[in-house]
Amino acid sequence: MHSTTDWESWHTDYDDPSSLLSERLRLVQRYIADWLDVSAPRPVTVLSLCAGDGRDLLEVLEDRTDAGRVTATLIEADVRNAARATEHVVRLNLSSIEVRCTDAGTSNAYHRAVPADLVLLCGIFGNIADDDVQRTIAATPQLCNENAVVIWTRHRRDPDLTPHIREWFRGHGLEEEHFDAPDHAAYSVGVHRFVGEPKPLDADQRLLTFIK
Template identity: 45%
Template sequence: MISLCAGDGRDLLHVLAGHPRRHEVRARLVELDSRNTAAASETTRRACLDQVEVVTGDASLIDQYQDLAPADLVLVCGVFGNITDNDIEHTIGACNQLCKTGGTVIWTRHRAAPDRVPMICEWFGAQGFELQWLSEPDVGYGVGVHRFAGTPQRLRNGTRMFEIVGYDLLRQNEAAQSV
């Protein structure tokens, strides 16, 4: 299991801590903020999740996942709302290196205008991913689940998947372009 921009690990760790097969799960959570990784590390320690590695580092660098890819599960939560459209497409394009055949990518993105969720689904489809589930538009946020039906590509070392721009700056740029 791989988690990009994992924060304090709440997308995975609290569920995994109570799961009967938790000791079978090998995972790497990558997060740049050391306060978050300290919290995630403490959660893994308390839950005895010995095969869960928490890394303080740049989650956008594909090299961070070298010995875990391709994985059964890839979490890209909280990323797509903080990067440009080009970087979203580029990151989705790299998911075929991170995810094994039959593996799953779970991703999130806000649904504020302009709603990029339909485009994100198209980009996943173009990379050989099949939509398994998508939250309804009226809930205000997008959660997507895509299964990889293709053949995993070899990790292209040195690849930077995205650069965090930040939600506020993206919204300012979108507002300026619509004027």
């Protein structure tokens, strides 16, 4: 990892339910839960890039009786976060959830995990170069199944990249379903639906590198 941030302690803001990070998490989790409700009862697949400790998806599954229909791949480079995610999966006894402790920046990491019905791109776009954001969005048709949903987050601090992000998603066949950008906070959460044709995964692509 090229990152200079301690990505394990980054998660401590989640310990405070009144933090903006916790607020953002609840919003992401609401969209995940809504998507699960709408997709029920069919089996579904989820891919989470740079998943951290995986709590966005795993806490939602914790409360659901239909968690067994979810096959998921969580990709996380930090061994400590990946270990926490794995412990959580074991606690939930969900054998169809795989935690891959590897670099999500290369397309080879997604082998056999795509196409997915839900793609989580949370906590990524504020930590990589704008070109990498664009490149990752351009690759989403290789990650998405037909009619897949992508949930993403990005801060809106100056210069706000979210107008470009929303446009890039649209340009690659992903229609916007929600964009939440509360006045009292810098975070935003977007939900886009893939209405294009899924593309095969190109091997050996470099998509993103963390620079923070």
